[in-house]
Amino acid sequence: MKLFLLFFLFLLLQNPNFAISLSPDGLSLLALKSAVDQTSDVSAFSTWNENDTDPCHWSGISCMNVAGYSDPRVVAIAISGQNLRGYIPSELGALIFLRRLNLHGNRFYGSIPLQLFNATSLHSIFLYGNNLSGPLPPSVCHLPRLQNLDLSQNSLSGSLSSDLANCRQLQRLVLSGNKFSGEIPDGIWPNLDNLVQLDLSSNEFNGSIPADLGDLKSLSGTLNLSFNHFSGEIPRSLGRLPVTVSFDLRHNNLSGQIPQAGTFENQGPTAFLNNPSLCGFPLQTPCSGNPPKSSPVDQQNRETVPDTNSKKGLKPGFIILIAVADAAGVAVIGLLIVYIYWKRKDSGSCSCTGKGKFGGGEGKKFCSGACWNSFPSNDSEVESDKGGSSSGGGGGGEGELVAIDKGFTFELDELLRASAYVLGKSGLGIVYKVVLNNGVPVAVRRLGEGDGQRYKEFAAEIQAIGRVKHPNIVRLRAYYWAADEKLLISDFISNGSLASAIRGKSGQPSTTLPWSTRLKIAKGTARGLAYLHECNPRKFVHGDIKPSNILLDTDFQPYISDFGLNRLISIAGDGATSSGPGGLMGGALPYIKPSPAERVNNYKAPEARLAGSRPTQKWDVYSFGVVLLEMLTGKAPEFSSPTTSTATGATSDLVRWVRKGFEEENLLSEMVDPMLLKEVHAKKEVLAVFHAALACTEPDPEVRPRMKTVSENLDRIGT
Structure with missing residues (x-):
């Protein structure tokens, strides 16, 4: 305190009015200013004026x-x-x-x-x-x-x-x-x-x-x-x-x-x-007290040592039992073959001639493993002499199968005869899994029986979509056009969607999606979306980014699906809209009832909910940010406001909840998905992705980053 008094007296001698104006707290702070060497950049103290009455504006x-x-x-x-x-x-x-x-x-x-x-x-x-x-x-x-x-x-x-x-x-x-x-x-x-x-x-x-x-x-x-x-x-x-x-x-x-x-x-x-x-575990160094692992030579030596306690040969009764079991197995297989033969012969509704309409309507018999056209698209039976494939043009009754990827070739008859299974149905059409003769599965979307007069426009649009080739985007391989039938053939992605990975088949949170996998999905999706936005002449806007439109393969590599479908459906004139649940284009799981968030599309940006608004790339950025928050928190966008009408859009509930948590400096463990708490070694990575998600979900679209910037920032995490 002696130094403080000396400092105070010095200031008093220099400026007699100084002690009258500045508060005691201000005097103490001026000691800090004086303790800084003059060789430093003292611009931090530019507002520290000893003539002020208090230091509160410093x-x-x-x-x-x-x-x-x-x-x-x-x-x-x-x-x-x-x-x-x-x-x-x-x-x-x-x-x-x-x-x-x-x-x-x-x-x-x-x-x-x-x-x-x-x-x-x-x-x-x-x-x-x-x-x-x-x-x-x-x-x-x-x-x-x-x-x-x-x-x-x-x-x-x-x-x-x-x-x-x-x-x-x-x-x-x-x-x-x-x-x-x-x-x-x-x-x-x-x-x-x-x-x-x-x-x-x-x-x-x-x-x-x-x-x-x-x-x-x-x-x-x-x-x-x-x-x-x-x-x-x-x-x-x-x-x-x-x-x-x-x-x-x-x-x-x-x-x-x-x-x-x-x-x-x-x-x-x-x-x-x-x-x-x-x-000891988890290190690779065993402790000396642990028995050493057997070498392959030791194992081989043990296998060659005869077992003196075993009985030589088999008992006669055991041999008879084996013979009876073999005979029973042959009989069962024979009965199964006969059953399948008569089942197919009696299946009168399955026309495997390759003629007739593709897919089918509700309430009709579906011959999985048999043929496609067993499932008529209306209440009347399909006439066997109607349709057929030809290279005819675009608008008449004749259909045309066009391969976008020249290395992906097959005949229409092969497609129609292939085994088919319904994957899902939505406002974006019915999706089937089809296994071709060469064993390659594809996903086929049936757009319906709309207007047949806009073939050139449809073909131009689909060719633009077909030129999009990226490891994280579902590839469109071919399409079929006829006046009363439009089909899209794309790669089949075998491990379902991100929606099912997050929520599980039952809609409950999944326990099998570790942080490393979630980060991998986030990075891959961001790369694919950035490519759509900037790395092709068309500069696409997806307009419907949500977990059900992000598909996963067996290695959990993500694939963006369904981009461009709204435009194609509009041209096809089917009258379907994207208001329904996600279509799972290329998806693998049977149709899953969507969450309320997806039914009302709570992944939309605030400006996307205004009547007459046109899709922009900043819509996709916001939707991607909400998907990130869902992966981080394990919570659906509408989780925090059950009393809020979903008609008004509750997406911001999750965004506001996370943003408020950061403003109040809540513990990260209070916001992150409980399934990730066991992986706290990734805390810095989780925090970095939170910041990326909050930047994507800024209310002002002009403040949101470009998708390319988001992707680059995510790629730096964990490297």
């Missing part, structure tokens, strides 16, 4: 009115990333109502002044990324409200004091990247009931890992003790930590077997790397 300063005081009091200092060089003055301890001190990302040097902890209202201290040295003052825990202490990336040294046990309100303790050393004393951690984050990495701690770290019941994220000199065995008590905790114990001198209970069962091998004397 840059980086926040104030609040406090009962019993006429002047507002300083509650926060935030001057970060300014590359300021200087020391932290002890006068800041006189700010008794200071709650938040944020000076990170500068070049402050020297020790942390003990007088700073006289500011007993402090609950957050962020001094990381400076050049501070000296010990961590034990009096830091004299702050009764201290919740966040981040001193990482400095040059602090010495050992940790057991007085840390008095920081009972502490939630985040980050001391990584310093020069702390010595053993960590016992008895600290059981008292820190509220500790959520602990990072002691990249220091010089030694000795054993404290067993009472297992008492941190509120810990989440990563327990980071990496890049130290810890030795001895890993305490089994760490298995008592919450299952959402990930370990990072790399680059230490730990030894012995990794415990196999509790939280340890959720850890991957990277958590324990570079501990040469550590063994």
Whole structure:
């Protein structure tokens, strides 16, 4: 305080009116300005005027009115990333109502002044990324409200004091990247009931890992003790930590077997790397007490050793039993063949001549595995001499099968005779799975029996769609046009849609979609959508991005489907619209009742719900953002407002809920899909995708990024 008084007298002599105008909090702050070297860029203090009555309008300063005081009091200092060089003055301890001190990302040097902890209202201290040295003052825990202490990336040294046990309100303790050393004393951690984050990495701690770290019941994220000199065995008590905790114990001198209970069962091998004397699962290093794996030679030797206890030969009764079973099997197969023969012979409604209409209407018999035209498209039976394939042109009764992909050739008769199975039906037509003679499955969409007079327009549109070739977009291979029938033939994608992967076949959340797979789907979908927007002459707008239009193969590679269908249906004149559920073009699963979100298309951008609005690429960006949020949270777009009428569109409910959670700094675990909580090693990746989704779902379409930018940002995540 003597320095403070000397500083005050100096200012008083320089300006006699100064003490009358500026508040005491302002005087204390001017000590910080004076502590910064003049060689630094002091533009951060350009608004700090000693002639002001209070410092509340100074840059980086926040104030609040406090009962019993006429002047507002300083509650926060935030001057970060300014590359300021200087020391932290002890006068800041006189700010008794200071709650938040944020000076990170500068070049402050020297020790942390003990007088700073006289500011007993402090609950957050962020001094990381400076050049501070000296010990961590034990009096830091004299702050009764201290919740966040981040001193990482400095040059602090010495050992940790057991007085840390008095920081009972502490939630985040980050001391990584310093020069702390010595053993960590016992008895600290059981008292820190509220500790959520602990990072002691990249220091010089030694000795054993404290067993009472297992008492941190509120810990989440990563327990980071990496890049130290810890030795001895890993305490089994760490298995008592919450299952959402990930370990990072790399680059230490730990030894012995990794415990196999509790939280340890959720850890991957990277958590324990570079501990040469550590063994056991999940590392590839077996412990000496474990029996060695048998070599192939040993197995072969054991197989060649005769079994002296076994009986030689088979009993006669057993031989008779085998013969009877063989005879019964042959009889069953023969009966099955006869049944199939008479079943096909009696199937009068299945005309396999290759003539007649494609597909069928409701209520009629469908001959799966037989032929297509067994399923007439109206109530009257199909006449066997009507239709047929020809190379005739576009608008008459004659049909034309046109291959867009020249390497994909087959005959119309082959298509009509192939085995067919209904995949789904919607406002975008009926979709079938068809297996061609060569065993290749394709998806066939029947658009209906609309106007037959716009063939040239239809062909031009479909040729433009057919030129779109991308690994994450369903390929259109061919089409069939006749006056009373229009078909689209595309690749068959065998693992259903993202909708079924997220919600499962029953509509309930899926448990089989890990984070790595979700990130893969997000990246692939973004690449495909960016290609549609920018990497082809047409600059397509999809207009209907939602989970049911994102198909997955067996490797969970995503494929965007159904783009351009609205236009084709409009030309075909069927009168169908996209108001129905997703059509699953190319999809593999049987028709699944869509969620309410998809029935009313709650993936639409706000401006897309206005009457007369025309689709834009920013619509697709918004819809993709909602899909990302659904993958991240596991919640449907309308989840949070069951009382809201879906007619008004409840998509923004999910968007607003996530946005509000970030504004209020809620824990990520409160928003993320519970199925992902076991993969907290991906926390940074999840957070990055959240930010990408929020950018995509900005209410103002002009603020939303281009899909190309979104794709590039996603591709950088996890690499």
